[in-house]
Each structure stands twice: as C-alpha cells, then as structure tokens.
Amino acid sequence: MYKVGICDDNIAFGSQMEKYLEEYAKREAIPLDIVIFGSGSEYLKYLQAEAPIDILFLDIELEEKINGIFVGKKIRMDLRNEITQIVYVSALEEYAIQLFQNRPMDFLIKPIKQEDIDKIMNNYIHVFGKKEKHVFEYRVGKNQYRIGYDDIIYFQSTGRKVEIVTYDKRIDFYSSMDEIEKQLNKEIFWRIHKSYIINNRYIKEFSATEIGLENAIKLPISRTYREEIKKKILQDKMQRRG
Incomplete structure (x- = not known):
C-alpha cells in the first residue's frame, strides 16, 4: 500500500484530487491510503507522529505563512526526509527556481485532470514502487x-x-x-x-x-x-x- 498526501487549503480541490486518486487506485488495483491536510502546519504536525508519506501533492499558495515552499524546505532540510516525493501544485508557473532546492518529483498546474494524476502515479510506481521489498525505514528523533x-x-x-x-x-x-x-x-x-x-x-x-x-x-x-x-x-x- 502507498500512502498519498494532499496538502491544499481549498477543500473542494482536495476532494477532487482524492476522487482522481481513488479512481486510479480502483482502475489499476493498487491500494492507496489517502490523507488530506488543509494546511502546511497540519501536515508538519502529522509528520511528528506518523511515518513519512510516500508521495505528497503540495499546494504552493497555502493561505497561511507556512506555504508549500516552506513545507518542502522543512521536509528536505530540517527533517532530512528524502523518502517523500513532492509533487508541487500551483495555479502559477513562476516558481521553478524557488522549488529546485526542495527536489520535487514533478510540478502540476491547476486545474488538474485525471490524466495528470495517472501520469504522476504511474511514474512514481515505476521508479519507487519496489522500495517496500528492498528497504527498511526507521526514525531517529x-x-x-x-x-x-x-x-x-x-x-x-x-x-x-x-x-x-x-x-x-x-x-x-x-x-x-x-x-x-x-x-x-x-x-x-x-x-x-x-x-x-x-x-x-x-x-x-x-x-x-x-x-x-x-x-x-x-x-x-x-x-x-x-x-x-x-x-x-x-x-x-x-x-x-x-
């Protein structure tokens, strides 16, 4: 099973993303554990108690100060987490240089379509899909x-x-x-x-x-x-x- 996160302050968008992921999981017979976060701080709080998410669809323009770029830096720099693959989501195309240091897997422009999710998930599973068979994950602090x-x-x-x-x-x-x-x-x-x-x-x-x-x-x-x-x-x- 793959754990997929959606971090977006737009409830309607988060629900639509969840439907796309559920449709993909059903069609491909791939079990997904989907978790939705309404803010960057909510996701970071989740990380303190739970194992890392496999792939995170992360909105850049979160309404609070903890935006998607800040969350990405926290994941990579502070938590030293290279496990979670970040897919940035935005209505704008002007963030390429700012996102580079957070090493995202991909970047999606809103509005998102079913085929966008299909492509991302297929790429993820092709590259990282066998990790559970070959890697042990553990937490220190x-x-x-x-x-x-x-x-x-x-x-x-x-x-x-x-x-x-x-x-x-x-x-x-x-x-x-x-x-x-x-x-x-x-x-x-x-x-x-x-x-x-x-x-x-x-x-x-x-x-x-x-x-x-x-x-x-x-x-x-x-x-x-x-x-x-x-x-x-x-x-x-x-x-x-x-």
Whole structure:
C-alpha cells in the first residue's frame, strides 16, 4: 500500500484530487491510503507522529505563512526526509527556481485532470514502487532514514532500543522487535529469538542452538523458533538445489 498526501487549503480541490486518486487506485488495483491536510502546519504536525508519506501533492499558495515552499524546505532540510516525493501544485508557473532546492518529483498546474494524476502515479510506481521489498525505514528523533535490506545482517533488541547491525556500523533507534517484524519481508528476515531477527542471506552455519552469520557472528536460537528455523533452512536448501 502507498500512502498519498494532499496538502491544499481549498477543500473542494482536495476532494477532487482524492476522487482522481481513488479512481486510479480502483482502475489499476493498487491500494492507496489517502490523507488530506488543509494546511502546511497540519501536515508538519502529522509528520511528528506518523511515518513519512510516500508521495505528497503540495499546494504552493497555502493561505497561511507556512506555504508549500516552506513545507518542502522543512521536509528536505530540517527533517532530512528524502523518502517523500513532492509533487508541487500551483495555479502559477513562476516558481521553478524557488522549488529546485526542495527536489520535487514533478510540478502540476491547476486545474488538474485525471490524466495528470495517472501520469504522476504511474511514474512514481515505476521508479519507487519496489522500495517496500528492498528497504527498511526507521526514525531517529524527528528524522526518517532508510537502509537497504542487503546492508542489514541482523536486528538486535535491548529493552526498548533496537540495533541494526551491518558490516561496518551499528545503528540504534527506539522500537520493538514485533513492530520491526511487521515491516520486514519474511522471506528474507527470520525471527530466531525474542531479541534477534536475522537476514537469512548471511547465514553460514546452523546448529540446534545457534546460527552462524558472516563476520564470524554467532546468535542463539530460542526454543520457540527452533523448529520453524530448521524447516526454513531445509526449504531454502531444497529451493537452491532445485
């Protein structure tokens, strides 16, 4: 599912955009979670508590001081968010230079038509559509980050803190293993213990009580997951032989 935001102080325009997106989602059989914001401050407040939106249709001429250019700077500069793709929407064409530093995906001139939305969404899905299969997203403070699945050897938890372990670094952030497990591709990441989730591509050896990973890493397998992991390893070996 893709999360799509519409930030515009014109209620009628926001509703029309929502209809276009719903029509696209229905026709293409692509699930969209559509969120409408009536102001820039409303969207920024949302960001403090929620994960970043995938694609944001952002009006430039918002009525308040927090206009679309300000919101774009906040997304890119302050929050260091490169995940959200910004599509600026305006009734004017004179903003090109001002928008450049906010790295928008596209720019639409009002009035908007169904085919405009179709083109934007098709382009987004073509370029970014597989991100959920290859990237893990996490938050440190107010900043949102992404790390490729291939870079992650395993996750480890201690209390409320989770650590991502890669070849050359360790990344700490606050979450729970249950929440992380929900986000991950279960064909790639296996839960082996209440405190460990591993990337199975890095498995080097396996015994009844522990798994050996690359970099000479050895992690315990709890009784809860022992039989399940054994079956997965056998299935994986069979698939590779086949």
